[in-house]
Amino acid sequence: AGPKDKDEGAKGTPHKGGTLTILNTEAQTDFDPARLYTSGGGNVPSLVFRTLTTRNRANGAAGSKVVPDLATDLGTPSKNATVWTYTLKKGIKYEDGSPITSADIKYGIERSFAAELSGGAPYLRDWLVGGAGYPGPYKDKKGLDSIETPDARTIVFHLNKPEGEFPFLATQTQFTPVPRSKDDGTKYENHPLSSGPYRVISNENDGEHLVLERNRYWSAANDTQRKSYPDRIDVRSGLDSAVINQRLSASQGTDAAAVTTDTNLGPAELAKISGDKSLAARVGTGHFGYTNYLAFNPKVKPFDNPKVREAIAYAIDRSSVINAVGGTSLAEPATTFLPNQEAFGYTPYDPFPAGKSGNPKKAREVLAEAGYKHGITLTLTHANQDPEAGPEIATAVQDALKKAGITVKLRGLEINQYRDAYKDVKAEPGFFLARWGADWPSGGPFLAPIFDGRQVVKDGANFNHAQLDDPAVNKEIDAINKLTDLNAAAKRWGALDKRISAQALDVPLFHPVYKRLYGKDVKNIVISNWTGVLDVSQVAVK
Amino acid sequence: MSTLTLRRRPLVLRRLPGLQGLGGFLLRRMVSAVATLLAITVIVYAVFYIVPGNVAQITCGERCSPAQVHQVAAQLHLDDPVYQRYWDFLRGIVAGRSFSTGTSIEHCAAPCLGLSYRSDQQVTELITAKLPVTGSLALGSLVIYLLLGVGTGLLAAWRRGRVSERLLTGLTLAGTATPVFVIGLLLMIVVCGQLQWLPFPQYVPLTEDPEQWAWNLLLPWTSLALIEAAKYARVTRAAILETLAEDHVRTFRAYGLSERSVLGRHALRGALAPVIALAANDFGSMFGGAVLTETLFGLPGIGQALVSAVNVADLPVVVGMVLVTGFFVVLANLVADVLYAVADRRVVLV
Amino acid sequence: MSLVEVHGLTVEYDTTRAVDDLSFSLNKGAALGLVGESGSGKSTVAAALLGLHRGTGARVTGSLLVAGTDVQRATDEELRGLRGARAAMVFQDPLSSLDPYYAVGNQIAEVYRRHTRAGRRAARERALQVLDQVGIPDAARRARMRPHEFSGGMRQRALIAMAMACEPELLIADEPTTALDVTVQAQILDLLHSLREDTGMGLLLVTHDVGVAAESVDDVLVMRSGRAVERGPINTVLRTPAESYTRELLGAVPRVDAPTAPRAAITGDALLTATGLRRDFGRGRRSVTAVDGVSLTLHRGETLGIVGESGSGKTTLGRMLVGLLGPTAGTLAHGAERPRVQMVFQDPVASLNPRRSIGESIADPLRAQGEREGARLRARVGDLLQRVGLDPAHYDRYPHEFSGGQRQRVGIARALAPSPDLIVCDEPVSSLDVTTQAQVIALLAEIQQDLGLALVFIAHDLAVVRQVSDRVAVMKEGSVVEYGTVEEVYGAPRDPYTQRLLAAVPTLDPVVATERRTARRALTPTW
Amino acid sequence: MSEALLPTGPVADELQPLPASGGRQFLRRLRSQPATLVAAGIVVLLIVVALAAPLLTALEGQDPTTYHPHLVDSARGGVPVGPLGGISAEHWLGVEPQTGRDLFARLVYGARVSLGVAFAATFVQLVIGLAVGLGAGLGSGWLDQILSRITDIIIALPLMIMALAVLAIVPPSFPRPVLVAVIIGLIAWGSTAKIVRAHTITLKQLDHVAAARLSGWNTWHIARRELLPALAAPVITYGALLIPLNITVEAALSFLGVGVKPPTPSWGQMITSANVWYQAAPQYLLFPAGALFVTVLSMTVFGDGIRTALDPRAASRLRIGTGRRREAKA
Ligand SMILES: Nc1ncnc2c1ncn2[C@@H]1O[C@H](COP(=O)(O)OP(=O)(O)OP(=O)(O)O)[C@@H](O)[C@H]1O
Ligand SMILES: Nc1ncnc2c1ncn2[C@@H]1O[C@H](COP(=O)(O)OP(=O)(O)OP(=O)(O)O)[C@@H](O)[C@H]1O
């Protein structure tokens, strides 16, 4: 049946009301603002938790911008961007009607340091003065001196180094206000106090089934970002991804008003959808700052030889790797480490051109230069069960390198073992599959953890896989961090990326593309480049 | 000896109604069940102790600093020697334990199986939340595959050796030869997606809405049943053929009973014992073994929770759930033995 | 008009012709005895009358008219209408012929409903009625019991009750008393007799025991190797047999009152001495004392007979003597050397591995003794087979291809094979016809002479025990109630139970049999 | 156990071949069942195909691991180009979606792994199950107690979870198919042991076992000569069921990411990944699923046949008193 009126379909006018169903694979575990590790405040979490700043809810590149949320602006830097001051909006309230104060934001940040509430991002620990050794408010009642709350609406952060991107950090849920009187430690996640448009009605089995309903005390007047059309939001998880896509494509009953925040269309489904116009119209496409790459540990032979790394870079067949993850509609070939978005300072380059499907001839030559005329045998470490670092990609790499005379042996590890191995400088494999996603759309959280020499962690989780400690690189990172002009910073991140790439410390493979199906009653689709997926705070189901 | 012995001594008048001595039997079985379960916890502790993976790091999060990881390890007592941790676990079962939520002390009453590393929920609570799901799945599918399996087994025995039997066998075996995630997904695509006869399964508690409960579980039940039925068909068929060779079957043939009642009443009855034993085993293992079905149909049951707990090295949950599934296996076998004695009065519970 | 009209019946199994061109007829209300040696095809004839061979691979030719049905041409449905309704069969082995899972009454009711379209309640009432008719006391309660709760005799009765349920015109009873001791046997035979008088049905009694036939039938048909040897009124055949084979058969029947050849005094040394043997089964409240305080001594070269009613502990005692069962209390001492013991098992079906040829089974103990050479084994086994009256060529046959009596002989051959010091024979001849029985007994005696072995001879046939034993023990409820030499026990029985046993022995003289029956009927049955 | 064992004489116990006549009879009974013969033929064919996988693929001119990116449509999720999933003279059964690897080559190589794993796992299960079941059934009280408790524990441990754990412990260099087979075998023998024990207890009370004891044979000989042949029927029936179960267990382990590792193909793995493709590229699912089905069916029919042929009574017992249709043939 054709559309009955023009309000039908994704393009129709959004209305308030109805229930939005979210069908997910992964449970929304740890629904505690201290424990969540989100980019830009997360999708479902940001319906309940407001933060000092938040991501701009807009389509495409505009969505990569950071905008004020609880705060009146993006913050005032001082002392060379080592001190950041925020003022809260007036009239903001919790779900119980009590006012939100700056002390609550301070407390919310402090409790994220508690061992009981582990899980968040590392930036607060690294940036705040005294953050590294602070055990959280349960053990240390004094609190963090580096966060000041001179009055109920003002909050001041003292950083131990210049950080021009602090407004980005302030989007994370750790910046959600939590009143000390309501804090019940690990139990808080069951009924966290809402500052956003929805409050938690029930949270079954650690986020397996979440029901959210309107928060009466939230007001659109002081929240320009969240639309909150539906009355009720029902998050169901633990579903199989194929089933989620089947349900969304069948789109019957409550599934007509359903979306998913974590499940991509698979290749087989894409193959089917490509022949079905009405279905294809219900697919949202998004880009998230993310790169999948081959990582080297130059401390391990023969990867200490740059020529070997280059040869691999020449030999790689990006189209079969892309096929392995679902073809050109689910991945774009990557030659740069930074994602191909302006916000990251994307600067195109291709130091070791491999073309679409590899340049085995050139690879052989380089390999010969490296002293391996008759080929070489390498071991590629990957995870056994992981769509992004799993055997599918590994075997595609294996097959591509075969043509260049490189025999690849696969070493598949169980996921925990794999993670332990590649993050441990002592056990790090020489050659493995890796990926990096942005904590916010900027080069900083992309390049610093991977190439900053001071971030090589010797006795814990290390992400600087090349263990690169190049004073010039370190210096440039520090310099860019000082900039509060984010556009200027982006350009310099791009340039730094290109400079590092000459060393062939990694081989970028692809940037994933998100293709997500949504139900036939879902309207007002907004997909920003920040998250790459449709924003649940914007959709309407009526 | 805590098992069953079928006495085959003829010419004997035995005035031993099958269920005599049930009390003593249950007591003996209880003791051995406790020992079995204890052994299971030791094995699981030992195995998951050796499994690679830095539990503290996994629990803390990818980008936790070494200092934080140490804090978490201390918090979870991961630095204690393994026997100490096991001892605490045992004590918790008997006497309960206390845990800090950060702001207060939470008491976990006996039998306390500890707290999940991952979600800080009490494992006992977690299990109580998931048990009804798995229980519904196991029970419902048991009924269907017993009916389906025993039915086809009977039919196969009746048509034995003929083309129709081969076809029937082939059909049921097709179920066995297909992994559950294939059958389940295909059924879902066709029945829920294309024909729209049933809703996509979504667990509705029995206490909430019995009708919806059944409708939503129908597909998972059927998928499991299609897979299990073949086994029962085979076992039933074999047992029936075995019984058909016995003298009392000849008696009823010689008294003009039709092949149908000979098979359906007399031969089938003899086949009950192996079917009961098999069903008990399957029913029990369904509690820990329906991983794939639960995953596919998004039923938040024990199996699914177990696998994800294994993936995040959440030892208390793993041990707790294995213990509970083990308990059900043991229980199911016990029930089977009693049923067996009820079904066949000659059996003496020892 | 005749009830059964058999003409030119031939039944062939895979390799054997079990019945060969047999013709006979049976009139309404008459009783025909089918006697003959073991393996002569009696059971096969019985089965053929009901068309039980249909579909089993056996080839049946000739014409069979039973109660108006042409068995050979009838459809399956017609055949089912005949079976149980107009012609009912009581099988050779009563013990396994009832379904262990259902209450006895229900099984009878089921058969009744099958043929009468009676309601559930009516069928149950009929079941109680027939159970009562066959003399099951307290039928209402017993009907709810399962077969294993019945004694052997009661089960046999239950089977007869099932046969009676539809008031058939013909009752086929295949060795209805083989497995029973004499007192119960007498009761069953009396029962058959009175049923026949009361209902006027025809009876085909299959038996190898001429004595049993003498008590119960009007006419007799003597079979041998599938063929009829002689047929006539029972009186005539028994008194003036026309055929030499019949004479042989009759001559071999052991008699309780016949003079026995004086046996040599026991001179051998003590092989085994049992003192206070006791055996309990089960524990706690459910325990059963099968054997209670039995003391006896076995000498080399002697034969100890053990008689007693079913369930009195004979088998249990025997198994303890050979060491298959450990005694709960008491001791079992032996001389300087541990005697080598063997056993002939009561149940010939279970005592042979169904998956091994009988030759292999017999060779087994020889192998255990270290004999490995194939040809020698075969020769030795062939010799043994011949001695027990079987064809050495049957080496490669499987147990199920033999008749009941033949299997029992295989068991004897196996026990003899390793030349043991002691053989416990548990009902070794109970399903053998008299001629074979005589052969086997002679064989045992001969071997006993040759090797000086000791025998324990468990049997319910008092005449046979008398014939072979030096001393006799009479068992009742686990204890030995009478123990002494044959002369003492048979000549002057002291225990009332022994006296009752002796009174129940069937006689070959139909006239005497009738007298005895009337005498017995005066007493209340004591089952 | 109440039955006392007689002292065993000084008897050497050697392996003896099945009497020739018994073997011949077995073959004769086997030959008289055409369905069994067909099934046996298929089983043999499957084994030959698995063994000759390199040869067959060489004949086709393909191998199971080479990618053919040009044979799949990258824009449409990597669905094979061409009719029927890319079936052509070069690719007899078409190619795998996404990778373009040759499906025929993967199918025949997959047979190696799937059949190998299933047979080996079943073998381990049956051997352990028989040993433990016989030991418990025949052993004295305490041995039975110990073995039965161990069996209980094994049954109560969830297979998947233990497999996940154990597979994570063993270093990745250990050959996966062997590991998977051994693990399935080692974890899942419980029900076999229970079945064997129950049968053993019933069987050992039979008089022919007692007779063997009186003959002076030791327990081992009795187990082998008197009990094993009788156990063969249930064990073979169960074993024929275990093989498909084990193939699907391997598939399930693949589903959970701990099965046989890529690029090694296995049927279970192929079916697992083909699952979602059934609409876009049905042949990808149909070929391995069909192969598995044929295997399972022929194994079962074959198992039935062997079981029947092993039992000398079978010929006469199977068809007691059923309709006359059969008689004509007999
Ligand atoms: N199923 C069978 N297959 C092959 N031969 C058989 C079968 N049943 C019986 N026979 C053979 O047929 C012959 C007659 O057997 P039948 O059972 O009728 O004897 P019987 O007279 O009843 O003997 P008994 O008194 O020992 O019971 C025997 O030689 C026996 O070996
Ligand atoms: N394995 C057993 N378990 C329990 N009770 C048994 C067992 N074997 C024998 N009995 C009991 O012991 C008693 C004696 O049995 P036994 O078999 O020795 O009798 P029998 O004299 O040989 O009888 P029959 O003449 O019927 O063979 C019976 O009451 C029987 O119930």
Ligand SMILES: [Mg+2]
């Ligand atoms: Mg007979």
Ligand SMILES: [Mg+2]
């Ligand atoms: Mg006895």
